Amino acid sequence: MIIEGLVTTVDTAGRLNVAPMGPIVHGDFQRLTLRPFQPSTTFNNLDTTRCGVFHVIDDVLLIARIISGTLTTPVDTEPARCVSGQILRDCCRWFEFTVDSVDASESRSRMESTVVFSDERRPFSGFNRARHAVLEAAILATRLHLLPATQVQQHLELLQPAVQKTAGPDEQQAWHLLIDYIQKRQEPVA
Secondary structure, three states: OOOOOEEEEEEOOOOOOEEEEEEEOOOOOOOOEEEEEEOOHHHHHHHHHHHEEEEEOHHHHHHHHHHHHHOOOOOOOOEHHHHHHHHOOOEEEEEEEEEEEEEEEEOOOEEEEEEEEEOOOOOOOOOOOHHHHHHHHHHHHHHOOOOOHHHHHHHHHHHHHHHHHHOOOHHHHHHHHHHHHHHHHHOOOO
């Protein structure tokens, strides 16, 4: 099963990186298979430090801001309990993990990891249809280098009615941030 969320990593100087990721979850979150693309800050940090924190969140606006590069203030964090890392204060659950092995033979690496500590901060409020649509648009936005523009546009057209019918202000803002980001990234270079 793949669960979408955010991964925090730190580099050797302690600088925080927050990235959306959907690891494969094994068992009841005892193990994770992370698949960060190379090159990426997340891959470099995990390959070097061999630890991080995966967060289950319900804030699609935060995901959209991270992907679109419009997050203007640092996320609020606190030190992880068992690994050298940071926990998002506004998360539902978190899973501190250590990286056991790295397969970097393809552009999308595979990192087998063991969860060494987890906890719950607050209940997961769930996703309505708009949140699901924004989450799918966020995934598309991170795959622009892999997918044809026409395919991305077709998917967005299918997702848009859910946003129009069920979104609140945060979901509307997240949708528009992602649409703007995708349109700018897909514009032909002159």
